[in-house]
Amino acid sequence: MIEIGFHTDAFNSSYWSFEKCLEWAQENDVPYIECGTIDGVSWLHGLGYQPHVALHEDPLGLRRKMDDYGVRFSQLDAAYPISLPTGPSLGVRYIQNTIRWAYLAGCRHIDTTDHMFKPESLTNEEAMEMMKRVYGEVLEDAVQYDMIINIEPHGYYTTKPEFMERMLNFFDTPHLRMNMDTGNTFIAGQDPVAFLEQFKDRVSHVHIKDVSESLAAAARGELTGIAVSHTVIGEGVNVDNIKKCVDILVDSGYDGVFSIECEGQGGPMIEKSLAWVREIVNDANQRLAAK
Numbered sequence: 001m002i003e004i005g006f007h008t009d010a011f012n013s014s015y016w017s018f019e020k021c022l023e024w025a026q027e028n029d030v031p032y033i034e035c036g037t038i039d040g041v042s043w044l045h046g047l048g049y050q051p052h053v054a055l056h057e058d059p060l061g062l063r064r065k066m067d068d069y070g071v072r073f074s075q076l077d078a079a080y081p082i083s084l085p086t087g088p089s090l091g092v093r094y095i096q097n098t099i100r101w102a103y104l105a106g107c108r109h110i111d112t113t114d115h116m117f118k119p120e121s122l123t124n125e126e127a128m129e130m131m132k133r134v135y136g137e138v139l140e141d142a143v144q145y146d147m148i149i150n151i152e153p154h155g156y157y158t159t160k161p162e163f164m165e166r167m168l169n170f171f172d173t174p175h176l177r178m179n180m181d182t183g184n185t186f187i188a189g190q191d192p193v194a195f196l197e198q199f200k201d202r203v204s205h206v207h208i209k210d211v212s213e214s215l216a217a218a219a220r221g222e223l224t225g226i227a228v229s230h231t232v233i234g235e236g237v238n239v240d241n242i243k244k245c246v247d248i249l250v251d252s253g254y255d256g257v258f259s260i261e262c263e264g265q266g267g268p269m270i271e272k273s274l275a276w277v278r279e280i281v282n283d284a285n286q287r288l289a290a291k
Contacts, residue, residue, distance in 0.1 A: 001288060002249070002281050004274070005032025005074040005257045007207070008051035009228050010264035015049040022069040024267065028274060032074035033066075034111075034259045037098045052077075055097050059104035066106075073107035074257040075150065075179070075205050081115035082134045083127050083157060095138045095149075103145045109205050110147055111179050112138075114155035116224045127157065132170045142175040148204050150179035153195065154225035159188035161198055168202050178202045182242050183209025183229055183261065189221035192241040193248070200252045206245075208277055209261040210236030229262040232269055234276030246280055250287050 008021045016024075018035060025033055036052040044050040053062065053076075066072060078098035082091040091112075098110055112135075119127055135149070142149045157163040168178060180203045185192040196203070211220075212231035216238075229236065260277055264270040 001255060002284050003032055003074070003257045004030055004260070004277060004281055005034055006030055006260040006262075006270065006274070007077070007228070008033065008035040010260070010262055010270045011051045011266075012227075014264060014266045015044075016051045017048040018051050018053055019065070021051045022066060022071055025071045026069045028271065030274065031071060032257050032259070033071050034073065034075045034077060034257075036077040036079075037094075037101065039094050039097050053105075055101045059101050063104070063106050073102070073105060073109075074259055075109035075111050076102050076105075076107050077111045079111050079113040079152060079154065081113060081155060082131055083114035083119055083155060085119060085121060087134050088130060088137075092134055092137050096141050099138070099141045099145050099147050102147065108147055109150055109179075110142070111150050111152050111205070113152045113225075114157045116155050118156045124157075124163075128163070128166060131157070131167065135167070135170050135176065139171055139173060139175055143173070146175075148175055148177050150177050150205050152179040152184070152207070153181050153188070153190075154184050156224055159184060159190060159224045161190070161195060164199065168199065177204035179205045179207060180245070181207040181209060181225070181261075182238060182245055183207065183211055184225035186211055186238045186241060187216070187220055187226055188224045192238070193244045196245050196248050200248055203249070203252075203254065203256075205256055206249070206254075206258050207261045208233060208242060208258045209238070210234065210242065210273075211238045213237050227261070229273070232276070233260065233262050233273035235272075243280065246284050250284050250291075253288065253291065
């Protein structure tokens with residue numbers, strides 16, 4: 001069965017708190033939420049102007065609060081770009097701390113990725129070896145805490161199928177999977193449908209994201225990812241690809257969350273997107289039930 005969630009990045013521009021996002025999820029009957037983790041102190045977060053969670057917060061207490069709202073985590077975003085030279089020092093500890101916090105918060109999926117630019121000081125082979133060491137360390141914790149580490153197509157390496165293939169095969173383990181992103185693959189100049197078809201058996205979480213016509217015309221093939229859709233999902237130039245990706249996931253028996261990544265505008269834009277996504281999810285679940 002496919003469930004619906006959303007990433008709290010939707011309300012970065014509105015300076016919402018995480019709890020206000022929980023209220024929105026409850027009001028709009030969205031059972032899953034995804035957010036970033038903060039490993040340290042942020043003044044924006046402390047003042048209640050950032051819709052993410054800090055790892056110094058009590059995970060069990062937050063889990064109980066989320067239960068009161070009827071909302072659960074689908075994934076925690078620990079996507080420090082591990083292809084940076086600081087990936088082994090900063091990225092590993094950040095992901096490990098997120099894994100341990102997620103275990104108590106009742107979340108099993110952790111999102112990771114690389115940087116948008118190739119590291120200047122490393123060859124591709126050196127970067128791949130460095131990232132393999134990062135995932136090797138992280139996966140030791142993932143196995144212990146029964147977590148799934150997702151690799152999201154969002155950067156220089158992960159949006160290229162040949163590199164994503166290598167990364168997903170760094171280690172033979174069910175704890176290393178992929179977070180499909182319909183918007184990032186498109187803006188990076190890839191065919192999202194072909195990208196998903198290649199990795200459909202490795203997908204454990206999905207970001208649903210459209211792309212506006214103006215952004216596609218100006219930046220497709222120049223960017224490797226976008227934080228959120230800046231058009232209503234279903235009204236952009238990526239809509240047909242999204243529908244075809246849903247078909248692939250239905251055919252492969254996907255059982256997980258479609259996490260909406262869309263600019264919220266304080267509610268209106270993401271609510272229109274939610275209505276469109278809800279329609280395609282209802283249809284997808286009917287087809288899954290009939291299989």
